[in-house]
Amino acid sequence: MTSSDPRLDAVPGPVPDSVPDCFAELLPTTRRALLHRVATAQAEGRAPSLVGAVMRDGRMVWSGARGGVDGHAPDANTQYRIGSITKPFTAVAVMRLRDEGLLDLADPLEKHLPGTGVGEVTIAQLLSHTAGLAAETPGAWWERSSAALRPGLPDVLGDRPQPHPAGRRHHYSNPGYTLLGAVVEALRGAPWADVVRREICVPLGMDRTGARPQAPHAGGWAVHPWADVLLPEPAEDLGLMASAGQLWSTAADLCRFAAFLAEGDDRVLGAETVREMRAPAAPPETGDWDGGYGLGIQLARRDGRTLAGHSGSLPGFLAGLWxxxxxxxxxxxxxxxxxxxxxxxxxxxxxxIVADAEPAVPQPWRPLPEADPGLLELAGPWYWGTSVSALRLMADGGVQFGPLAGGGRRSRFRAERDGSWTGLDGYYAGETLRVVRRDGEVSHLDLGSFVFTRRPYDPGAAVPGGVDEDGWRGSR
Structure with missing residues (x-):
């Protein structure tokens, strides 16, 4: 495969080390460290070219590249194949259908795509790679062979499409995302690539992302393992497998997508749905307890941080986004x-490098614009038996509730119209926190059946099992 720019297909050579002024918001020492890491990766990995970019607070603040020929390198607007980073795009398209009420994650595949032979698996299982489907297609290596060999879904699934029971383990499956792409097409009545372009790329301003390459784009290469020589890789159209890995994109566009994965965008998916996608939905593989998978999103623990994103590869290309x-x-x-x-x-x-060298500056503390006396009355310590927790009011009208000190069951809660709160994370995610009143006065908090009182084992509250009428006592 060759690119639209012959300079990007040449043997690598040195490139300028300068960083454009428009990315000068990072400290010079940080930019130097970023460039050093990119240069080291390109040199040690023997890549014809490599581009890196960093997004901070919603926008790209740095990019750097190595490769090409003297005086030239790709930049943040050069297209590369991104392989399985395509899967989060497919997952976003599916979650949009869910949020619109056109499907439920618990729906069996058969409801929306009859006749596949694996119709009992659910949409959620396909998204999280827990449907038990095979990792790859039968027959020729699908990434390097013509899509004409797989004209229909039976050719993608083969005679033994499900080597594992559904719902029992995480088993990465490219055919599974082919099925999800087919669901998108069936419910939207349009090709998968058109749906992704219209519903995701256009709203997010990702003008350089699509199913086909557009100039300038890099060519795909294999490097001999024992010699510094190159072999061009074929650029096959993936056909039905497109929703598993077809997309081309740029570092700049993927920074925009990363900002969306962090905060959501109501034009595509709201923040709550994106949080749902980032939550672990599948168990990790045996022995791999530093990683996991959400709904179309890979998860990892690196350097003490929780990361969400995806990796990608196709012959001639490698990609990563965290x-x-x-x-x-x-x-x-x-x-x-x-x-x-x-x-x-x-x-x-x-x-x-960026997070350690230039940690985020906290937003200034500001008082609430107004204080609700009823909510203010609830703030402070509450007791579950003898364990003390604290309820704190949040600026968005929700509350934070958890142990006063140390670890334990700590969660944030979203305010509901009926005066209750719904847990957003931690042990109490999805659980309801209610204020229970007696004769107009606050008696206790009910959290998933647990009673929290203003005093340890308050005799005036409905503590399950009752409170000894003689109350607290000494040793005699």
């Missing part, structure tokens, strides 16, 4: 080489 929501930082790495670079690790390193 977001640290807590830091407000994301990183993207794209390379045009079949193997040798670890884009996920490089992206995690770029993210760490």
């Amino acid at each position: 977001v640290s929501v807590a830091d407000g930082v994301a990183a993207v790495v794209l390379a045009n080489v079949t193997s040798g670079v670890l884009p996920g690790q490089v992206a995690a390193d770029l993210l760490r």
Whole structure:
């Protein structure tokens, strides 16, 4: 495969180390460290070219590249194939259907795509790779062979499409995302690529992302394992497998997508749905307790941080994208080489460099615009038996509730119209917190049947099992 720009297909050479002034918001030492990491990855991974970019607080603040020929390198607007980073796009398209009420994650596939032979698996299981489907298609290596060999879903699934029981384990499946792409097409009445473009890329301003390459784009290469020589990789159209790995994109566009994965965007998916996608939905593989999978989103623990994103590969290309929501930082790495670079690790390193060197500056504390006396009455300590927890009011009308000190069951709660709150995270995610009143006065809090009182075992509250009428006592 060759690119639209012959300079990007040439043997790698040195490129300028300067960083454009428009990305000068990072400190010079940080920019130097980022460039060093990108340069090291390209040199040690022997990649014809490699681009890295960093997103902070919703926008790209740095990009750097190595490769090409003297005086030239790709930049943040050069397209690369992103392989399985396509899967989060497919997952977003499916979640949009869910939010519109056109499907439920618990729906069996058969409801929307009859006749596949695996119709009992659910939409959620397909999204989280827990449907038990095979990792790859039968027959020829699908990434490197013509899509004409797989004209229908039976050709993608084969005679033994489900080697594992559904719902029992995480088993990564490319055919599973082919089925999800087919569901999108069936419910939207339009090709998968058109849906992704119209519903995701256009609203997010990702003008350089699509199913077909557009100039300038990099060519895909294999590098000989024992010699510094190159072999062009074919650029096959993936056909039915497109929803598992077809997309081309740029570092700049993927920074926009990373910002969306961190905060959501009501034009595509709201923040609550994106949080749902980032939540673990599948058990990790045996022995791999630093990673997991949500709904179309890979999860990892790196350098003490929780990261969400995805990796991708196709012959001739490698890609990685990680977001640290807590830091407000994301990183993207794209390379045009079949193997040798670890884009996920490089992206995690770029993210760490920025987050450690330039930690986010907290927003200034500000008082609430107004104080609701009824809510203010609830703030402070509450007792579950003898354990003390604290309820704190939040600026958005919700509350935070958890142990006064140490670890334990700590959660944030969203305010509901009926005066209750719904748990957003932690042990109490999805659980209801209610204020129970007697004769107009607050008696206790009810949280998933647990009674929290203003005093330890308050005799005036409805403590299950009652409270000894003699009350607290000494040793005699």
